[in-house]
Amino acid sequence: xTGRLLIALGLVPLLLAHASAQEKRIALTFDDAPTGDxxxxxxSERAGVLIEALDEATSVPSAFFVTTRGFDTREDGRERxxxxxxAGHLIANHSHTHPWAHRTETDVYLADIDEAExxxxxFENRRPWFRFPFLDEGRGDREKRDALRAGLEQRGLIxxxxxxxxxxxHLDSRWKEAAKEGRSVDxxxxxxxxxxxxxxxxxxxxxxxxxxxxxxxxxVLLLHENDAAAFFIGEAVxxxxxxxxxxxxxxxxxxxPIAEELPDTTFSGMGRIAAMAYDRGARGAESFDHxxxxxxxxxxxxxxxxxxxxxxx
Numbered sequence: 001x002t003g004r005l006l007i008a009l010g011l012v013p014l015l016l017a018h019a020s021a022q023e024k025r026i027a028l029t030f031d032d033a034p035t036g037d038x039x040x041x042x043x044s045e046r047a048g049v050l051i052e053a054l055d056e057a058t059s060v061p062s063a064f065f066v067t068t069r070g071f072d073t074r075e076d077g078r079e080r081x082x083x084x085x086x087a088g089h090l091i092a093n094h095s096h097t098h099p100w101a102h103r104t105e106t107d108v109y110l111a112d113i114d115e116a117e118x119x120x121x122x123f124e125n126r127r128p129w130f131r132f133p134f135l136d137e138g139r140g141d142r143e144k145r146d147a148l149r150a151g152l153e154q155r156g157l158i159x160x161x162x163x164x165x166x167x168x169x170h171l172d173s174r175w176k177e178a179a180k181e182g183r184s185v186d187x188x189x190x191x192x193x194x195x196x197x198x199x200x201x202x203x204x205x206x207x208x209x210x211x212x213x214x215x216x217x218x219x220v221l222l223l224h225e226n227d228a229a230a231f232f233i234g235e236a237v238x239x240x241x242x243x244x245x246x247x248x249x250x251x252x253x254x255x256x257p258i259a260e261e262l263p264d265t266t267f268s269g270m271g272r273i274a275a276m277a278y279d280r281g282a283r284g285a286e287s288f289d290h291x292x293x294x295x296x297x298x299x300x301x302x303x304x305x306x307x308x309x310x311x312x313x
Contacts, residue, residue, distance in 0.1 A: 022216040023246065024202070024206055024216055024219070024243075024244050024245045025218045025219060025246050025248045025253070026164070026202060026218075026219040026220075026240060026247060026248065026253075027063070027218065027248050027249060027250040027253035027254075028058075028221055028233070028237075028247065028250075029062060029063040029065060029131075029162070029220055029221060030050075030062060030063070030064050030065065030223050030224060030225045030229060031094055031131060031133075031222065032070075032094065032098070032224050032225055033065070033066050033067070033070070033084065033094075034047075034066070034074045034076070034225065035070070035074075035224070035225050035226060036074065038175075038176055038227035038230075039172070039175040039178070039179040039227050040227050040231075041230060043076065044079075044080060046226075047080045047083050048083075049230040049231070050229060050230040050233065051083065051084065051089075053231075053234045054087075054089070054233060056234055057233060057237040058237055058247040060249045061088050061249055061250070062089050062090070062250070063089065063092055063127065063129070063160070063250040064084045064085075064089055064090070064091055064092070064225065065092050065093065065094035065131045066094055066116070066120060067096070067097075067116070067133075068095075068096045068116040068120060069096050069098070082123065082124075085123050085126075086124060089125065090125045090126075090251070091120060091123045091126050091127065092127045092129035092130070092131065093120060093129065093157065094116070094130075094131050094133060094160075095130075095133050096115040096119070097112055098133040099133060100133065100134055100136050101133075101134075101136045101137055101139075101145075101148060102138050102141060102144070106147045106148065106151070109151075110148070113151070113152075114155075117155070127250070127251070128156055128158060129158055129159075129160035130152055131160035131162075132148075132159070132268070134269070135165070135269045135270070135271065136268070136269065137149075138266060139266055139268075140266050141266070145266055149262065158254065158259060159259075159262075161220065161258075161259070162220045162221070162222040162272065163219045163258075164201050164202050164219050164220065164221045164271065164273075165201065165205075165222050165269075165271045165274070166197055166221070166292045166293060167197075167292065167294065167295060167298055168194070168223050168224055168226070168228055171197065171228055171298050171302070172224070172226040172227060172228040172229075174298070174302060174307075175190060175228060176227075178307075178308040182311045183309055183310060183311050184309035184310065186305070186306060186308075186309070189302075189305040189306055189307040190232065190302075190305075190307050191232045192305055193298070193301045193302055193305050193307060194228055194235070195232065195236045195239040196239075197291075198221070198223075198239065198292075199239040199243055200290070200292050201221075201290065201293065202243070202245060203243065204290045205273050205274075206219070208273050208274065208277055208287075211277070212277045212282075213273075217256045217257070217258045218253040218254075219253065220250065220253045220254070220271075222271070258272060258273075263276050263278070264279050265278045265279050270288060270293065
């Protein structure tokens with residue numbers, strides 16, 4: 001955040017001096033489970049690798065936000081979600097068909113949530129959380145946004161909001177694309193970019209939190225169930241911890257007071273802290289642009305790291 005934004009928000013720049021003294025806590029969450037086969041791993045293989053990596057990296061659970069149509073489209077979809085639960089991770093609703101809220105009628109959207117709830121019934125470690133696919137709560141349609149919020153409340157669900165957004169899905173898709181093209185892949189370079197993406201994003205939103213809230217909330221990191229997470233989450237966790245972050249359970253994160261502080265803006269695609277900053281007057285690229293949530297930014301980092309080489313022929 002810039003000094004101009006601090007002045008615009010009526011906050012004292014001295015707040016930033018206290019950032020290092022504030023405890024930085026972060027919960028790991030993974031969207032879109034169960035996804036399909038990746039650059040290297042089948043979906044079933046990935047579950048085993050990711051479970052082991054998380055077990056080695058941290059003693060606290062992560063949350064998996066499940067898109068339940070994968071129970072039909074993935075051969076082991078339901079079993080994979082059950083494996084995450086059996087390993088102690090938390091299971092939450094990420095819709096049945098992963099629809100865009102702004103493109104879907106409200107009653108159809110809520111019915112889709114209900115279908116996912118039905119399919120998730122009986123899972124271990126279930127939590128009453130729903131995460132909007134694409135973080136789309138209706139875009140500029142306030143009436144739809146408010147109707148969806150009311151629908152969640154009627155169902156006893158809370159928004160599985162995020163405070164730290166990344167485009168990890170883009171990094172993973174670039175890896176998958178390179179593998180399909182037969183290009184060489186430097187996994188060490190990929191790991192470095194993935195880790196930098198996670199750590200830099202966390203620091204970016206931590207600074208934004210100091211500016212907007214004057215404190216560090218319990219943060220929620222958005223990642224996806226993909227090969228990049230399976231192979232590199234351990235290094236990302238180590239990078240976070242080296243930068244003063246403590247990994248916490250999503251239960252602790254969603255108990256933070258900002259869970260009750262629903263932003264007024266319909267600007268929701270970068271998570272709750274960004275939305276709260278927007279509500280307080282933040283605008284423009286200097287406030288919101290960051291390479292960790294930019295396809296072009298991630299592409300540049302991958303190129304600089306030499307992650308992908310020429311084709312083998």
